[in-house]
Amino acid sequence: MSVAVPVKPEPAKPDFEFDDPRPLDLEGQRQRARDLQRAVLAGEPDALARLRAHHPRAAGLSDESLAAVHLQPDDAQLVIARELGLASWPALVAHAGRLAEARRALAAPASAPDADRPTLHIRCGSDIRDGLQAAGFAGDFLEVSDPVCQGPVPADGDLRAVRTRFIAEAYGMPLAEAELRLDGEADGLAAAADSYDRVVLWFEHDAYDQLLLARILAHFAAGTRPPTLELICIDRFPLVDRFIGLGQLSPVELRSLWSTRTPVLDTQLALGTEVWAALRAPDPSALHAIATAGTPELPTMAPALHRHLQELPWTTDGLALTERLVLAALRSEPETAGRVFGILTGETEPLPFLGDLMLWAIIAAMNRAERPPFAVDPATALEPWPNRQLVLTYDGHDVLDRRVDWLACRPPERWVGGVAIRRDAEAWRWSPDREAPVPA
Numbered sequence: 001m002s003v004a005v006p007v008k009p010e011p012a013k014p015d016f017e018f019d020d021p022r023p024l025d026l027e028g029q030r031q032r033a034r035d036l037q038r039a040v041l042a043g044e045p046d047a048l049a050r051l052r053a054h055h056p057r058a059a060g061l062s063d064e065s066l067a068a069v070h071l072q073p074d075d076a077q078l079v080i081a082r083e084l085g086l087a088s089w090p091a092l093v094a095h096a097g098r099l100a101e102a103r104r105a106l107a108a109p110a111s112a113p114d115a116d117r118p119t120l121h122i123r124c125g126s127d128i129r130d131g132l133q134a135a136g137f138a139g140d141f142l143e144v145s146d147p148v149c150q151g152p153v154p155a156d157g158d159l160r161a162v163r164t165r166f167i168a169e170a171y172g173m174p175l176a177e178a179e180l181r182l183d184g185e186a187d188g189l190a191a192a193a194d195s196y197d198r199v200v201l202w203f204e205h206d207a208y209d210q211l212l213l214a215r216i217l218a219h220f221a222a223g224t225r226p227p228t229l230e231l232i233c234i235d236r237f238p239l240v241d242r243f244i245g246l247g248q249l250s251p252v253e254l255r256s257l258w259s260t261r262t263p264v265l266d267t268q269l270a271l272g273t274e275v276w277a278a279l280r281a282p283d284p285s286a287l288h289a290i291a292t293a294g295t296p297e298l299p300t301m302a303p304a305l306h307r308h309l310q311e312l313p314w315t316t317d318g319l320a321l322t323e324r325l326v327l328a329a330l331r332s333e334p335e336t337a338g339r340v341f342g343i344l345t346g347e348t349e350p351l352p353f354l355g356d357l358m359l360w361a362i363i364a365a366m367n368r369a370e371r372p373p374f375a376v377d378p379a380t381a382l383e384p385w386p387n388r389q390l391v392l393t394y395d396g397h398d399v400l401d402r403r404v405d406w407l408a409c410r411p412p413e414r415w416v417g418g419v420a421i422r423r424d425a426e427a428w429r430w431s432p433d434r435e436a437p438v439p440a
Contacts, residue, residue, distance in 0.1 A: 021250050022239040024096045029084075033076035040076075043067040051075075054082040085236035085243075095238055095256070102255035105136065112138035113258045117197040117228075122189075124212040125355075127247030128202060128254060135251035140196070142188040146181075148215060148279070149207040149308060150358050152415035155280040160186070170361040189216065193224040200261060204245045205235035206353035210304035211279060211417075217264070217272020229264040232257050235300050244345065244352045267297045275301065280418040284309055284428055284437040287417070292436075307351040311416045312430040312437055317399055318406030320416075322362055325349060327373055327400045330392040334377065337363055338386030360385040371395045371409035 039047030048066045052058045055075060058066060077089040086092045105113070114121075119139030121132060129141050151166040153159070160182055167178040192199050201216060203209040213233070220229060236243045237253065246254070271290075278286035291305035310321040317324070322344070329335055329343045341359050345352050354362075363385065366373055373396030377389035398404040410423045421427040426440040 022253070024092075024099055024238060026093065026096050029080055029092065030077070033073060033080045036079060037071050037073060037076040040066065040069070040071045050083065051079055054079045084238040086238060092238070098256035098259055099252060101259075102135070102252045105255065106252060110136065112136050113255065114139045114198070114200075118195070119198045119200060120192050120196040120226075121200050121202060122192070122216065123202045123246075124209050125247070127245065128249070131247075131249065131251050131254050135255040137255075139198075139200075142185075142192065144185045144189060144212060144216060146185060146212070147208055147355070147358060148417075149211045149353060150361070152420070153280050153417045154415075154420075155277075155282070155418050171357045189219055190223075193220070193226040196226055198228040198230065199226040201229075201231045201233070201264070202246060203231070203233045204243075205233070205300040205304060206245070206351050207304045207308040208353040208355075209233075209245075210298075210301050211275070211308065213298075214272040214275035214279065214301070217269050218276035220264075221269035221273045225269075230261040231264050231268070232261045233298070233300055234260075242346065265297065271295055271297045271301065275305065279308075282418050282420070284312065284416070284419050288437050303351065304353075306435075307353070308416070309437055310430055312419065312428055313407060313421060315429045315431045315433075315438065317402045318408070318429075319399065322349075322354065322359075323366060323406065324400070326359075326363060326366065327392065327396055330374055330390055330396070331400060334389050334391040336380075336386060337388050337390060340390065341386070356386070363390070365412050365414060369409045369411040373399055373406070373409065 036047055036050065040051055043063065045063065048063050051066055051071070052061065055078060058069075061069075074089070077092075081087070081089045081092040084092060086095060114137050119137075120142055121137065121139050122142045122144055123129070124143070125145045126143050129143070132139075132141065146163055146167070148163075151170060152162050154162060164175065164178045164182055167173055167181070168175045173181075201213065203213045220226075234243075234246075234257070237249060240248055249257075275287070275290060278284075278290060281287070287305055288309055291302045291309065293302075295301040295305075307321075313320060314324070319327070325344050325348050326340055328348065329340045335343070337360065338356075340363070341354075341356055344354070344359065367376065372393060374390045374392050377391060380387055380389045392400070395404060395409055399406045399409065407421075407423055407427070413420065413422045415421065419428050428437050429440050430436075431438045
C-alpha cells in the first residue's frame, strides 16, 4: 500500500527519458578553457574573478598579478572543472565517460547493472524509484523516509510510538497509515541483510538524508550486515546549478552514479551509531562536537549536522533558521505558503532539506502561537496550505527586527532531535556568534 509521506523538493525534475538532459561535451569544455585562457591574458575582470575563485594558486592575488601570469591550458581546464563542481579535469573526463557509458547501455539492450546478485536499493524517499527502473536497475527498492530531522526523536520511551504520533499530527496522516508506513520501513530494514546479497544506500548531503543515513548505518552496525553494503552519496552534480537531490537526475545520470558506489566501512558504521545517539540526546553538545570535529569518514555529514543545529532557537531572536527564512520571505509583501516554499527551496535556504509537507507543518505550528507572526488572508483560509496567503503581523515584524523574542510569543512545543523546545521553559539556543549551541 502506498502512503503519502513528506517528499523532499524536486524542482525541474526531468521526465524519465533515455537521453541525457545535460549532455557534457568534452570538446565544448576544452573550448571554454581556451576562451578562459585568452580572457585572462587580456585581463578581462570576469575571467580574472573566475580564476581567483577556482584556482588554488590564484586566491588573494590582485588583478594585476593574475593578468601577468602565463596561464597554462591545464590551469584553465582546472578552473572549468571546478566551476562544474568537480575536483580536477581528469575527474571531469571520468564523469563524461560515465555518462557516455550509461547512455550507450540505455540505448541498446543490456543487462541490469545490478543483475549479478540480489540487490536492495534503499532511499529516504520515493523520488528515484521510477528513475532507477528507467535506468535499467532490476533490484528491489525500499523507502525509509521517516523525517527524523523534524519532530521529536527522544532517547527515552517508545520511539516508534512517538514518531507515529508526530507524523500523523504534523502531516495530517491517519494514525493507522503512519503506523503502516513506519512498520514497513522497520520490517524492510530488518529483512535486508538476510534477504539480499547486496544493499545499496542512495543519499545526498542535506540534513534529511544524512540523519536518516546515520540511523540506517546505526541499524546495520547493531545487527546483521548484508554481505555487501555500499553507499552512493553526493553533494553536487555537474551542470546542475543548485543541486538539491538525486530526484533532479535523469535515468542516464542515475545510472552513471553506479560505478561511483563505495563499500560502507566500519568507521562509517561507527560514525552513524555516534551521530544517531547524539541526535537523540536532550543536550545537543555531542552532536555539535561531531560537526565541529568534522566527519572525514562521511564528509557530507558534518555540514548537515551544523545545519540541523541551526533549527534550535537563536540567541538573537528565538527563531529557528527555517522560521526566520519564512518570515523574511513575507517581509516585503504577502505571499502564499507555496511561494514561500519556492523561495526557501530555490533561493534562501543554504542547505535545502524540507519537503513541502514538512514546511506546512512548520508554518501551521507558527500560526498556532499565542501571538502569531503572520495572519492568513480570510479569503484563502480554507484553501490547502500552498494556496493560503500569509501576511506578516506586527508581532512578526517585531520578531524579525529583533524587538521581540519569538519564544515570548509562546509558540507550541517543538523538538530538534532529542532537544525539547517548550515555551514555558528555558531551552537550548544556537549562538551565531559562537557557532555553537548554548544553554539558555
